[in-house]
Amino acid sequence: MKKPLLTRLLFxxxxxxxxxxxxxxxxxxxxxxxxxxxxxxxxxxxxxKQEGKPVLLFFTGSDWCGWCTQLxxxxxxxxxxxxxxxxxxxxxxxDFPKKKSLSSNVLEQNKFLAKKYHITSYPTIVVxxxxxxxxxxxxxxxxGAEKYAAHLDSIVAPHLAxxxxxxxxxxxxxxxxxxxxxxxxxxxxxxxxxxxxxxxxPVVSQQETVVLDQGIVKEQAVAxxxxxxxxxxxxxxxDAATPELVEVKAALEAEVLTY
Numbered sequence: 001m002k003k004p005l006l007t008r009l010l011f012x013x014x015x016x017x018x019x020x021x022x023x024x025x026x027x028x029x030x031x032x033x034x035x036x037x038x039x040x041x042x043x044x045x046x047x048x049k050q051e052g053k054p055v056l057l058f059f060t061g062s063d064w065c066g067w068c069t070q071l072x073x074x075x076x077x078x079x080x081x082x083x084x085x086x087x088x089x090x091x092x093x094x095d096f097p098k099k100k101s102l103s104s105n106v107l108e109q110n111k112f113l114a115k116k117y118h119i120t121s122y123p124t125i126v127v128x129x130x131x132x133x134x135x136x137x138x139x140x141x142x143x144g145a146e147k148y149a150a151h152l153d154s155i156v157a158p159h160l161a162x163x164x165x166x167x168x169x170x171x172x173x174x175x176x177x178x179x180x181x182x183x184x185x186x187x188x189x190x191x192x193x194x195x196x197x198x199x200x201x202p203v204v205s206q207q208e209t210v211v212l213d214q215g216i217v218k219e220q221a222v223a224x225x226x227x228x229x230x231x232x233x234x235x236x237x238x239d240a241a242t243p244e245l246v247e248v249k250a251a252l253e254a255e256v257l258t259y
Contacts, residue, residue, distance in 0.1 A: 034079070
């Protein structure tokens with residue numbers, strides 16, 4: 001008699017209690033901001049590329065998985081997690097309910113994703129980049145929203161280069177080039193200031209001084225000087241020949257008059 005009673009108690013603790021508590025948490029969450037979820041995987045990848053954010057896939061069984069709803073109650077549906085992670089990820093719910101019905105498109109998509117990412121237990125969190133490549137996986141972890149957000153950040157941290165915007169949001173560029181005759185001082189000064197998209201990070205300031213290739217400039221200057229020298233030499237030849245031409249002209253005019 002003791003064994004069946006013990007078994008029932010364990011069942012209640014493992015399955016029924018998380019579901020009951022999660023329902024209470026869902027009711028309490030109505031008064032504050034929470035994560036905005038999508039069920040469209042392809043749309044999430046497109047947004048990831050545009051916004052420079054990783055995608056968080058939440059594999060869940062919304063109407064039967066107790067630890068899935070426990071994770072939602074303690075982490076995903078809390079205002080603390082919203083403040084810490086809402087701007088850092090694109091959130092996708094990949095649901096496998098037993099009673100609730102899904103559209104045929106979503107159902108087929110979710111089956112495909114479960115196979116693609118080798119899902120064998122629930123809840124499973126998979127973090128991917130804009131191409132759908134896996135960056136890391138996780139599941140239920142106790143400790144609350146702040147600890148879980150830090151855990152997710154540790155998954156993304158080695159891959160941050162994938163999510164930085166290729167150019168700053170706003171940039172101010174100024175270029176100053178000295179006079180071409182001052183070849184030794186010919187420089188281009190470029191100043192760039194802006195902020196990157198990922199994780200609402202701090203403003204990044206960058207200043208660079210780029211020295212132009214003085215060898216190329218000198219070669220161009222030498223070519224100009226050589227052309228000028230050639231023109232001067234030709235002009236000198238014309239000037240030298242001019243007196244002789246005047247004498248020839250005078251002699252011809254004299255012969256014409258004599259004739």
